Amino acid sequence: MITYPQGFRASGVTAGLKASGKPDMALVVNDGPDHVAAGVFTTNRVVAWPVTWSRQAVADGRLAAVVLNSGNANVATPGGMAITEATARAVAAALSCEPRDVGVCSTGVIGTMLTADPLVAGVEMAVPLLSSEGSSAAAEAIMTTDTRKKEATFEAGFRIGGMAKGAGMIAPGMATMLCVITTDAVIDADEANEALAAATSHTFNRIDVDGCMSTNDTVLLLASGASGIAPDPAVFREGLTAVCADLARQMIADAEGASHDILITVTNSATEAGALAVARAVAQSNLFKCAVFGNDPNWGRIISAAGTVPEAVAPFDPADLAVIINGVAVAEHGVDTGRRDEVDMAANREVTVEIQLGSGNESAHIWTNDLTYDYVTENSAYTT
Amino acid sequence: MITYPQGFRASGVTAGLKASGKPDMALVVNDGPDHVAAGVFTTNRVVAWPVTWSRQAVADGRLAAVVLNSGNANVATPGGMAITEATARAVAAALSCEPRDVGVCSTGVIGTMLTADPLVAGVEMAVPLLSSEGSSAAAEAIMTTDTRKKEATFEAGFRIGGMAKGAGMIAPGMATMLCVITTDAVIDADEANEALAAATSHTFNRIDVDGCMSTNDTVLLLASGASGIAPDPAVFREGLTAVCADLARQMIADAEGASHDILITVTNSATEAGALAVARAVAQSNLFKCAVFGNDPNWGRIISAAGTVPEAVAPFDPADLAVIINGVAVAEHGVDTGRRDEVDMAANREVTVEIQLGSGNESAHIWTNDLTYDYVTENSAYTT
Structure with missing residues (x-):
């Protein structure tokens, strides 16, 4: 429920990356007034190009939007960094922001060929569909082997919303998972980073489906400040941890082929x-x-x-x-x-x-x- | 082929530990003139009682016999050490040697109840059947989920013979495996230890069926000196490594459920x-x-x-x-x-x-x- 907090719009579209023809691209936009962001990434040394990109993009504690695709993980793909950058540039052009304020996440098969064309076309489809009702479409578009979308919310005056995907290659460091969490709380980048690190270490880092650490794991937290409420840091952490725990539990419940x-x-x-x-x-x-x-x-x-x-x-x-x-x-x-x-x-x-x-x-x-x-x-x- | 070298007899019998009624106890006796021995054991901290026993037994570089059972791993069994000792005492009494010169190995289910009775009765059956033709019966009696027995030989004037079992729980440290290697070479205990450590590190320690380290892994080397040949240490190591590599490859070829x-x-x-x-x-x-x-x-x-x-x-x-x-x-x-x-x-x-x-x-x-x-x-x- 990434549009549950104030200040966020989202959409989900079919860019054509999945052979199944199912939705495969999600866009999440932070309309502000703040554009605070924090990220946690896989500790795998072999990483997807979008992980390299998003690590740099979030390093200044600021993101205006996140674009996510399923269907191709963009790992070990020739020209993969240029493809990621083209995707971010397409989002930036449509939203009038800087490319370095756009996070990019990919998930799907590792090591199959990819071009920028479907990704750029997908962005062009996704922008006009952005809506404060778009969380469900976005959560669906990031699914791979997931059988259901994964969303969570928290409210204590301010709000937190999250979506995640992940069903396999879920392991020690973090799950093979993409997760975007939004909040309308007023927090600064340091607080966002600390709260996200604490929350992930006790939630996403405590699930292990198959011992296989992914190349693409990404959790991004975006804060719009639109509620005008600057919460007690302990309350914010508690809420953020609850949302992450809820999403992590949903991933276990939907793990590939599991019966227990x-x-x-x-x-x-x-x-x-x-x-x-x-x-x-x-x-x-x-x-x-x-x-x-x-x-x-x-x-x-x-x-x-x-x-x-x-x-x-x-x-x-x-x-x-x-x-x-x-x-x-x-x-x-x-x-x-x-x-x-x-x-x-x-x-x-x-x-x-x-x-x-x-x-x-x-x-x-x-x-x-x-x-x-x-x-x-x-x-x-x-x-x- | 543990009776391939001179100075060894072996047998295999049905002691009744396996529900299937298949052979489940093997006895290997070194008739000398030397009784040199070396051992390598699991590095798991949770170990079977027979591992604790055999570590102590082989510490002085001397064993006269090894008794092995399948059907029950004797791990976490109440009274398990007394059961192991009773088995060794039964062998020692029959062979007129010291109980501390008898190695004991067990394999099978972990954590199910066991008494000494079938083990002692099995020893009494196995002793009269000891023969220089008994290697095949012994190799069969130590099988668990193995579909075929595993034996290997080496000859260079002196001889080396080996048998092993192992098909699952085969992992990092060493396989869930029992292995007895015999030789009629004249070697001392230090040489036996060094050669065995070197050989296992490049053979049994380089196979990994399922990442699961066993509680029972044991490799024992027994040297009778009956050939009268004291080989060049490098030649002995080469032969020992070849036998271990052959047995390790056989375990991979027979790994539980594997198709590749x-x-x-x-x-x-x-x-x-x-x-x-x-x-x-x-x-x-x-x-x-x-x-x-x-x-x-x-x-x-x-x-x-x-x-x-x-x-x-x-x-x-x-x-x-x-x-x-x-x-x-x-x-x-x-x-x-x-x-x-x-x-x-x-x-x-x-x-x-x-x-x-x-x-x-x-x-x-x-x-x-x-x-x-x-x-x-x-x-x-x-x-x-």
């Missing part, structure tokens, strides 16, 4: 970082994820994944480990409790796993999904 | 460690592995996996990357060559991927497999 959403919580850890490392190790175990698909509370695969984390990262004694699946303690003091058969995993999509390390009071969680036939299907036939 | 064996070679790297890190990152990408299952030369997933390796580990410029799949250069200088359609992946089980980093002269390889429906099937229904 899995919340892995690691507790009684000496440090939060250690808890997070153990949670990530479990979330990235294909054997564990296959077991969940089979509704099998195979906790041996949980502790064997936990045991791959170096002691320096997460100090714990394997003899102290406890594992609780959907509320049933299947292992205590490092050994089997014989209660495996009490665990019912088939009843609900959501599965909870708690791992108690017995070495402190810190905790962390990761959301992930099971590994299914449908995941293999989607990812073995994606480009062919 | 994938050799990932990273070349033109500043360091071997950097090349290895990039090869491992690609080998652990589920998206890449699904693409190979779909016979799709989706090299974008290769470079995006390569890009997750920190620059400090593998210095390279993404703009220099080249990717060659089955001999076809699909990317050069970091961009698409447009030759994707020339790649034929359907014709052979073996697929080769070369990634040129353009930053030096070092290289490394990893063997892995594709991610298939059958992998998901085997691992979603394994304990139920």
Whole structure:
């Protein structure tokens, strides 16, 4: 709901990048009065040209618009930077702003050829359709293997709205995701940056569908100041985090081929970082994820994944480990409790796993999904 | 072929640990005159009781026998250490040796209950069947999801023989594998240790089926000295490495549910460690592995996996990357060559991927497999 805050217009159109003929370009415009912006990007060293462009564009804390396309990720494409720049220039010309005030995001297949023509033509279609009712069309146009659009809102006098896409290649650093968040709060660029970094680290950075870090991940925050309200920074962060958490949870619920959403919580850890490392190790175990698909509370695969984390990262004694699946303690003091058969995993999509390390009071969680036939299907036939 | 060298007898029996009723216990005895031994074990912090036992047993460089069971991994089992010790004591009593000269290895399901009774009864069955023709029965008895037994030999005056099992949970440190290697060469314990460490680091540690490090991985080398030949250390290492490489390749060829064996070679790297890190990152990408299952030369997933390796580990410029799949250069200088359609992946089980980093002269390889429906099937229904 990126047009939920005051001062924003959006549209979504079909530029012809998707073979399916579905909408594939979204435009989001900040009509001000402020044009404050912040961004968070993939930590992958191989990045899409639009990531390189948008990092530079947002570096001065200012954006007037964001253009997003699905259907082609514009990674490793010959001439890809010129294509990105042409897209930004087309937006800038139509909106009478500077090209460097236009963020560009792309998602879709990596490494297939692309020209600027459909992107520029798409911009020309999208500009006249810009509207304060356009959030839904924009959210739809950025979908790839997503089966539904992902939107969220927050209100506390001022408003925050967000849209996101992401269903696969969702991993450690951040998801293969594009996300645009808008707000009509009055905030400065430093505050926007700090709030966005804090919010993403506890939301988008805590989901892991398949351990595969993307080349295109981008989260952009645009602030129009149109509400005239300068919120308490803590309230703003809380709202921003709630919107990001909502969108992240929607991504897990729509993850490629998944039949279960899995919340892995690691507790009684000496440090939060250690808890997070153990949670990530479990979330990235294909054997564990296959077991969940089979509704099998195979906790041996949980502790064997936990045991791959170096002691320096997460100090714990394997003899102290406890594992609780959907509320049933299947292992205590490092050994089997014989209660495996009490665990019912088939009843609900959501599965909870708690791992108690017995070495402190810190905790962390990761959301992930099971590994299914449908995941293999989607990812073995994606480009062919 | 663990009875290929002089001085060894072996047997395989059905102790009743496997629900299928198939053979599940192997015994290997070194009749000397030497009883030199060396071992390499999983680096997982959560380990099976037999790993704890065998680490201690082999610490003095001496073993007289190894007993191996499939059907239960003896991990996180209440009383598991006493069960392991009872098994070793049963072997020691029958062979008139010390319990601490008996190595114990277990493989199978993690975290299900176990008692000593079937293991002790199995030893009593296995001892009278010990024979210099027993290698095949032993190799069969250690299989779990393996579809065929894995044996290898080497000869250069002295002899080396080996058997291994392993088809899933095969990953970074070492495979979920048990391996016993025998030799009639005259070598001392230090030489045995050094040769085994060198051989495993370039063979078993270079295969990665599913990124999941086991709790039970064990490789034991037993030397009888029965040939009377004290080989040149370089020749011995070469032979040992050849046997390990042969067994490792057999494990990849029999990996759970796989339809392709994938050799990932990273070349033109500043360091071997950097090349290895990039090869491992690609080998652990589920998206890449699904693409190979779909016979799709989706090299974008290769470079995006390569890009997750920190620059400090593998210095390279993404703009220099080249990717060659089955001999076809699909990317050069970091961009698409447009030759994707020339790649034929359907014709052979073996697929080769070369990634040129353009930053030096070092290289490394990893063997892995594709991610298939059958992998998901085997691992979603394994304990139920």
